[in-house]
Amino acid sequence: MPGPSASAPRPARASARVLAGLSLVLVVGTCLFSLAGHLGALDWRLDLASHFRPWYAVAAALALVLAAALRRRRLAVAAALLLLAELWQVAPLWLARPLAAGEPALRLVHFNGLSSNPRKAEAVAWLAGTAADVVVVQEVDADWAAALAAMPDHVALESVLRADNFGMTLLVRHGFEDMVVRTWREDLVPGIPTLAAELAVAGRRIALLAVHTLPPVSRDYAERRDAQLARAAAWAREQRGAGRLPVIVGDLNTSPFSAPLRRLLTDGGLVDSQRGFGLQASWPVGPVFPRIAIDHCLHDPALVTAARALGPALGSDHLAVRVDLAWPPGQAP
Numbered sequence: 001m002p003g004p005s006a007s008a009p010r011p012a013r014a015s016a017r018v019l020a021g022l023s024l025v026l027v028v029g030t031c032l033f034s035l036a037g038h039l040g041a042l043d044w045r046l047d048l049a050s051h052f053r054p055w056y057a058v059a060a061a062l063a064l065v066l067a068a069a070l071r072r073r074r075l076a077v078a079a080a081l082l083l084l085a086e087l088w089q090v091a092p093l094w095l096a097r098p099l100a101a102g103e104p105a106l107r108l109v110h111f112n113g114l115s116s117n118p119r120k121a122e123a124v125a126w127l128a129g130t131a132a133d134v135v136v137v138q139e140v141d142a143d144w145a146a147a148l149a150a151m152p153d154h155v156a157l158e159s160v161l162r163a164d165n166f167g168m169t170l171l172v173r174h175g176f177e178d179m180v181v182r183t184w185r186e187d188l189v190p191g192i193p194t195l196a197a198e199l200a201v202a203g204r205r206i207a208l209l210a211v212h213t214l215p216p217v218s219r220d221y222a223e224r225r226d227a228q229l230a231r232a233a234a235w236a237r238e239q240r241g242a243g244r245l246p247v248i249v250g251d252l253n254t255s256p257f258s259a260p261l262r263r264l265l266t267d268g269g270l271v272d273s274q275r276g277f278g279l280q281a282s283w284p285v286g287p288v289f290p291r292i293a294i295d296h297c298l299h300d301p302a303l304v305t306a307a308r309a310l311g312p313a314l315g316s317d318h319l320a321v322r323v324d325l326a327w328p329p330g331q332a333p
Contacts, residue, residue: 026063041259044222051255057086098276101306101326111320115139119315120147128152136210140167158183160193188231207239211250236268245300270298273305297323
């Protein structure tokens with residue numbers, strides 16, 4: 001009769017099979033979701049899978065570690081190839097070196113403040129402390145408007161107050177008002193407000209567009225969001241044709257890996273301010289769901305992103321985005 005030592009390897013073999021199975025599930029699942037994300041231009045539901053590419057890279061790395069530890073060579077090779085494919089997508093956010101910045105041009109802060117935010121006073125104090133030249137706050141209702149009216153050193157130039165989640169306010173700091181040529185409301189699609197401003201900075205004209213798109217929770221909403229983004233790209237081209245440098249900020253309800261945002265960047269001839277500053281995932285604030293980057297600042301290539309950072313949790317389900325734009329070295333007017 002065999003002794004205890006003969007049966008000792010059985011738990012180890014069982015654990016190895018479980019870990020190998022986990023590695024296989026990670027590889028197959030990640031591959032399927034990643035492929036779905038690449039096909040996002042075909043269907044809005046597939047595009048939802050594109051937002052989680054950094055997490056796909058983590059899953060592929062874990063599968064590679066497990067397969068290598070278990071000496072499952074084929075599985076390890078598959079995991080390694082999948083990891084490389086995901087890193088090819090996400091690495092530019094960290095590795096693309098920002099262009100050298102010259103003279104400062106503009107500090108922008110965008111914040112989807114959440115209409116039901118219970119910490120409005122704290123949020124307003126933080127916004128004022130950024131010393132931003134321009135502040136865009138979204139999901140502004142009457143209560144938010146009252147809180148922003150007390151914002152130190154800033155004044156609201158244009159507001160659309162709404163009881164739903166699509167109100168917004170554009171503020172500038174005191175002393176910057178002279179740089180503002182005009183502000184206006186320019187709706188990209190019917191029923192969803194958009195605010196715009198023309199700024200005269202160091203002898204150049206900058207056109208700023210604040211956009212809050214519909215969330216892609218249904219086919220209709222996804223199509224209307226995509227129409228907003230397509231119209232924003234056309235707006236950028238129109239401003240550039242008129243001699244103004246376009247800048248677009250807002251909660252665009254799409255990530256850097258999504259087909260609609262890539263189209264906006266390409267068709268609008270814009271630069272994503274996030275490249276070179278790492279993944280700055282702004283939504284949702286909380287411990288339950290993986291956070292993704294849906295709050296953006298996109299700008300003309302004639303401007304440089306000198307700095308970019310997220311704000312702290314301020315009672316909203318979004319984090320604020322602060323961006324310092326500058327002129328290229330030696331090209332300031």
